Amino acid sequence: xxxxxxxxxxxxxxxxxxxxxxxxxxxxxxxxxxxxxxxxxxxxxxxxxxxxxxxxxxxxxxxxxxxxxxxxxxxxxxxxxxxxxxxxxxxxxxxxxxxxxxxxxxxxxxxxxxxxxxxxxxxxxxxxxxxxxxxxxxxxxxxxxxxxxxxxxxxxxxxxxxxxxxxxxxxxxxxxxxxxxxxxxxxxxxxxxxxxxxxxxxxxxxxxxxxxxxxxxxxxxxxxxxxxxxxxxxxxxxxxxxxxxxxxxxxxxxxxxxxxxxxxxxxxxxxxxxxxxxxxxxxxxxxxxxxxxxxxxxxxxxxxxxxxxxxxxxxxxxxxxxxxxxxxxxxxxxxxxxxxxxxxxxxxxxxxxxxxxxxxxxxxxxxxxxxxxxxxxxxxxxxxxxxxxxxxxxxxxxxxxxxxxxxxxxxxxxxxxxxxxxxxxxxxxxxxxxxxxxxxxxxxxxxxxxxxxxxxxxxxxxxxxxxxxxxxx
Numbered sequence: 001x002x003x004x005x006x007x008x009x010x011x012x013x014x015x016x017x018x019x020x021x022x023x024x025x026x027x028x029x030x031x032x033x034x035x036x037x038x039x040x041x042x043x044x045x046x047x048x049x050x051x052x053x054x055x056x057x058x059x060x061x062x063x064x065x066x067x068x069x070x071x072x073x074x075x076x077x078x079x080x081x082x083x084x085x086x087x088x089x090x091x092x093x094x095x096x097x098x099x100x101x102x103x104x105x106x107x108x109x110x111x112x113x114x115x116x117x118x119x120x121x122x123x124x125x126x127x128x129x130x131x132x133x134x135x136x137x138x139x140x141x142x143x144x145x146x147x148x149x150x151x152x153x154x155x156x157x158x159x160x161x162x163x164x165x166x167x168x169x170x171x172x173x174x175x176x177x178x179x180x181x182x183x184x185x186x187x188x189x190x191x192x193x194x195x196x197x198x199x200x201x202x203x204x205x206x207x208x209x210x211x212x213x214x215x216x217x218x219x220x221x222x223x224x225x226x227x228x229x230x231x232x233x234x235x236x237x238x239x240x241x242x243x244x245x246x247x248x249x250x251x252x253x254x255x256x257x258x259x260x261x262x263x264x265x266x267x268x269x270x271x272x273x274x275x276x277x278x279x280x281x282x283x284x285x286x287x288x289x290x291x292x293x294x295x296x297x298x299x300x301x302x303x304x305x306x307x308x309x310x311x312x313x314x315x316x317x318x319x320x321x322x323x324x325x326x327x328x329x330x331x332x333x334x335x336x337x338x339x340x341x342x343x344x345x346x347x348x349x350x351x352x353x354x355x356x357x358x359x360x361x362x363x364x365x366x367x368x369x370x371x372x373x374x375x376x377x378x379x380x381x382x383x384x385x386x387x388x389x390x391x392x393x394x395x396x397x398x399x400x401x402x403x404x405x406x407x408x409x410x411x412x413x414x415x416x417x418x419x420x421x422x423x424x425x426x427x428x429x430x431x432x433x434x435x436x437x438x439x440x441x442x443x444x445x446x447x448x449x450x451x452x453x454x455x456x457x458x459x460x461x462x463x464x465x466x467x468x469x470x471x472x473x
Contacts, residue, residue, distance in 0.1 A: 025093050031066035038098045038106055044071060045091045045116070047146065050128060053080055060084065060113075062092060065145075068152055068291040072099065075110035086128045087119035131299075149300060152292035156285055163284035164236060164257060167277050173232040173259065178219030180238060183211050186218040191242040215240035219258050227260040234259035249347070264405060267390050271363050274392050274401045275316050278361065283312060307359065307395055316361040321345075321386065324353055324364050331356070341384070342368050345391075350398035361394045374416035377405040 025043040028036065033044055046064030053059075058080050061070035073092050084090070094110040101107075125140050126132065126147065137144035144150050168175065185192045193215040197208045207213070219235045226233045236257045243250045257277075264270060286293055286308065297305045319327075328339035328349055337346045345353075345364070354362055366379060366386040376387040392401035407413055 029066040030062065030064045030069075030071045033071050033096065033108065034067060034069060034104070034106065036096055036106065038096050040096050041094070042096055042108070043091065043093045044108065046071075046089070048084060048086055048088045048090060048119075051084055051086060053077060053084075058084070058110075060090075060092075060110075062090060062108075065151055065155075068148060068155075068295060069104070072101075072104055072107040073110050073113075074107050075113060079110060079113050081115070083115040083118055084113065085119050085121040087121060087124045087126065088115055089117035089119075090115055148295060152289075152295045153300075155292050156289050156296070159285050159288050160281050161236070163281040164277065166284075167280045168234045168259070171232070171273070171276070173234045174226075174230045176219075176223060176226050176233050176235050178216065178222040178235045178237065178258075180216050181213050182216045182222075183209065183213055184221055185214060186216075186220050192217055193240050193242045217241055218256070220260075223258060223260040227262050231262040232259070267365055267388055267403075267405065270390060270403045270405075271316070271318070271392075274363075274390075274403065275361075278392070278394075278400070279312055282308060304396070311360055311395065314358075314360045316363055316392070317357050318363045318365060319353075319357070320365055321367045322384065324349075327353060327356055342370065344371055345399075347398045350393045351396070354393050354395045354398075359395045361392055361400075363390055363392055365390045367391075372404065374413070374420055375404075375407050377407045378409075378412050378416075 025041040027043045027045070030044060030046060033042055036042070044062060044064065046062040049061040049063050049070045051058075051060055054077065056077050058073075058075040058077050060073040060075070062073055063070040073094070075094075091114045092108060092110050093112040094108045096106045097109050099105060099107040121128075126143055132147065134149075137147060137150065145154060165175070181195060195213050195215060217239055219237065219239075223233050223235060234257065237255065238253055239256045240253050241250065242252070259273070261269070261273070293305075297303075322341065324345065325339055325341050328335070331352060333352060335346075335348055335352075337343070337348065339345075339349055353364070354360075365388075366381075367389045369376075369378065369385045369387050372387050372389050376389050379386045379388055388405040390401075390403050391399050394400045407416070
């Protein structure tokens with residue numbers, strides 16, 4: 001009898017029938033856990049934001065960067081091994097339960113807590129409940145992204161990037177990766193960084209690409225080539241300007257959106273795309289990152305919430321450059337740069353125009369021909385002579401987008417290039433005269449070849465400057 005029972009147990013042990021197993025906990029992000037229903041067994045991984053140990057209960061707040069809000073972990077005090085400190089990285093397994101607190105819907109009742117990485121809280125440069133100045137955080141580029149302010153900005157930027165790509169995809173645009181290393185400077189769009197291999201520093205005179213190479217200031221010329229095969233194309237990538245300025249508006253590296261559309265007949269088509277992109281990206285960020293946006297409104301840019309709502313609820317206005325100059329001349333405000341027809345609009349002018357128009361974004365159209373590149377379409381509008389160009393001015397920023405119709409009439413392009421050659425010859429003559437009388441004023445002239453585009457299509461280029469990148473100290 002006993003032998004039969006032993007044999008039966010052995011047969012059961014060798015059976016291929018599946019045995020009942022306890023379900024493994026699902027790995028969730030903190031954001032997903034906060035939105036999940038109670039009762040689910042889960043595993044979260046992240047960094048401890050706060051620790052509160054009581055006699056019988058241990059409270060932790062864990063964050064993994066997916067959400068501004070942290071997940072509260074409740075555990076038996078016996079799980080505290082002394083390594084659970086602010087800044088430590090942990091893996092927590094347990095069951096989600098309804099939270100009795102009104103501050104959150106769920107909390108994690110921990111069954112197991114594993115310390116993945118220790119942290120010496122005393123020597124850790126970030127302190128619990130202390131709001132560190134941004135200049136202090138610049139000293140710790142590997143840690144500053146853990147702070148609420150910078151993590152919120154990066155989540156907003158990520159969401160905005162996705163929204164921009166989504167807008168263009170849904171609008172039928174083809175995404176093009178334009179080169180970062182290029183041999184053109186896009187018609188002098190800005191000061192350029194020239195790149196050279198390190199071997200050249202040691203005495204080599206040969207160019208790596210047989211021609212001088214630069215970090216791109218714009219992908220426009222590459223997109224124009226692509227728009228000969230695709231009616232709508234865009235790029236979104238890093239651009240570089242070697243302008244030695246210490247302002248936020250003149251960065252050495254920033255991300256820019258550029259697009260080209262073939263067969264455009266009027267500026268209204270361009271403005272429709274600009275307004276759609278602006279509103280779509282803004283509404284997506286406000287909808288998907290409400291807590292992050294609220295933090296920015298509270299601590300980084302107070303008073304902006306109502307301004308954004310106002311811009312989204314109203315149609316953008318349209319005024320001509322000539323109307324803009326008339327408004328500025330009648331202003332009671334004293335400007336650093338006197339507004340005159342034929343002169344470029346400065347930031348102070350742009351901000352005043354937006355304020356004058358009710359703090360809604362304003363399209364300024366039809367700029368003087370002499371202010372814009374040679375390829376913008378001539379309006380043939382009499383003595384003032386303007387081109388079909390448009391800039392979008394927004395509250396608090398100034399110019400955010402810029403675009404134009406392209407000149408498709410060959411004889412107009414010839415006239416414009418002839419005018420530019422005449423101006424260039426005059427500039428060279430003036431420089432030669434200055435050098436002959438004052439040699440100390442002589443400056444090296446650019447040897448970079450003039451880039452020309454003479455295709456017969458109406459197109460538009462516009463740019464969207466993204467949030468300021470977080471540069472290293």
